[in-house]
Amino acid sequence: MPHAAGRLSAADGAAPASPEDLLVRVGHGDERAFEELYAHLVPQVFGLVVRIVRDPAQAEEVTQEVFVEVWRTATRFDPGRGTATAYVVTMAHRRAVDRVRSVQKSTDRERASAVSEQTPPFDVVADQVEVRLEREQVRRCLGSLTQLQREAVDLAYYGGYTYREVAEVLGANVATVKTRMRDGLIRLRDCLGVQNGAAR
Structure with missing residues (x-):
């Protein structure tokens, strides 16, 4: 991955390239496009990550990891899908969520090694299994949503974004975002209701 410098000025008289154009060019190995895309998106990416991990130092690390992944996977970006x-x-x-889970697992292991090994009570094991199953159900049901619905729900309920912020990220108007989120949540509710019913 090239060194991420500050935003480079657009050519004299030329309109600045859109993030979509820049990302497509990054997929072709364009380092200048990567630097411009980095400068354009890094404040937003860092802001989201630090809200999730709640540690500026870790947020910086995760942000750099994100842009390494952007550089490596830019060829997968399809402007027609988002x-x-x-x-x-x-x-x-x-x-960011992966980092939080990793830190939590590390903390759990340290706590476990600090106390004598004990067989957890049945109800604790049952609760852990139930939570894990619920997460898997939610993940499966999210896959049934449209691209816009899934992105809107992800940003609002996992990223903590407001309707207006979600609309800005997705390039849609607020009314459209509200409608898509409402429809997506209804679909999620119905999917989870069916799965929970089948599980009983």
Whole structure:
């Protein structure tokens, strides 16, 4: 990955390239496009990550990891399936959540090693299994949503974004975002209701 410098000025008289154009060019190995995309998106990516991990130092690490992944996977970006901003922000959200889980697992292991090994009570094991199953159900049901619905729900409920912020990230108006989120949540509710009913 090239060194991420500050925003480079657009050519004299030329309109600045869109994030979508820049990301496509990054997919072709264009380092200048990567530097411009980095400068354009890094404040938004860092802001999201630090809200999730709640540690500026770790947020900086995760942000750098996100842009390494952007450089490596830019060829997978399809402008017809969503905006470049949503593509990168979704990647950032996933990596931030992974970091939180990794830190939590490490903390859990340290706590476990500090106390004598005991067989957990049945109800504790049952609760852990139930939570894990619920997460898997939610993940499966999210896959049934449209691209815009899934991105909107991810940003609002996992990233903590407001309707207006979600609209800005996705390049849609607020009314459209509200409608898509409402429809997506209804679909999620119905999917989870069916799965929970089948589980009983």
